[in-house]
Amino acid sequence: MRSRASRSVVLSAGAALSAVGLVLAHGCGRDESGSGRETRERRASQVAAAWDGSAAASEWRSGFHPMGDMVQLPKGGPRSKADARAVRERGFVLEGRLPAARPQDGRVAWDGGESLARPLAGAHESFETLTGARVGGKPHLTVTGAKLGEMTVATSRGPAVVPAWLFRLKGYDSPLKRAAVAPSTLPQPPIEQAREDPGHLDRLVEVSSDGRSVTVVALRGACDGDSVVEVLETRGSVVLSATVEDPQNGGDCTAQLLSQQVTVTLKRPVGDRVLLDAHTGRPVACKPWLGPSPSWS
Known part of the structure; x- marks a missing residue:
């Protein structure tokens, strides 16, 4: 399922690059060929399979994990x-x-x-x-x-x-x-971070009141097109994969990232399913406006 992008914000190069461990130089886009899509789909399936029915998922569902401002x-x-x-x-x-x-x-x-x-x-x-x-x-x-x-x-x-x-x-x-209450510590993810760079989700903005849409902030190179977030829904999880439209695969690119809000619509409400980042294999980070809660440190 595709997504709807909204506004973009330029991040300072130092802070943004430090946050995601990227170096943008000659060509800051990603591969949008058929093999690129297949890689993202395969990774999302692996993340869902690792989490669904896992001890980490049970620990997540039994804890207190804020998904909005504290x-x-x-x-x-x-x-x-x-x-x-x-x-x-x-x-x-x-x-x-x-x-x-x-x-x-x-x-x-x-x-x-x-x-x-x-x-x-x-x-x-x-x-x-x-x-x-x-x-x-x-x-x-x-x-x-x-x-x-x-x-x-x-x-x-x-x-x-x-x-x-x-x-x-x-x-x-x-x-x-x-x-005043302290969030629960995040469970240890049952899958390692991906070696490839399929895209980056910075944080969760909100889940709609009916649970049918999710808004996140995605990061993209300054030379890329709009951010896109693809969704894989299973019984136990919702896996989000970030990529871009019209990636810049050649030439010089300024060393900065853009932060863009993207809203995705789900087939059914999130409910108690775990909202996951395909790249990191971890729950999508919630970073409240006055700093991240302790469970995301």
């Missing part, structure tokens, strides 16, 4: 452009006291009664995940206190209610919520 802004979002900039640049400052006591384990609760005990982060530790290096004079949001509450997070097992720190922001009536 931070929720106050209702209505930022009230001004300056506040929106402060959020983007992690400009949070603390004025006041945060609870000092470190809470015990909390529970992640799914519909249907399933739950899982997970360690909780303290208020100070959670606040530190919101902050970045601030330079004087930049816009900022002021945190005046916090209390332990709850929030709903998208996970690999559907929506879950989790313990969260509710941070009070000066000038806002509702809190900023930061999930």
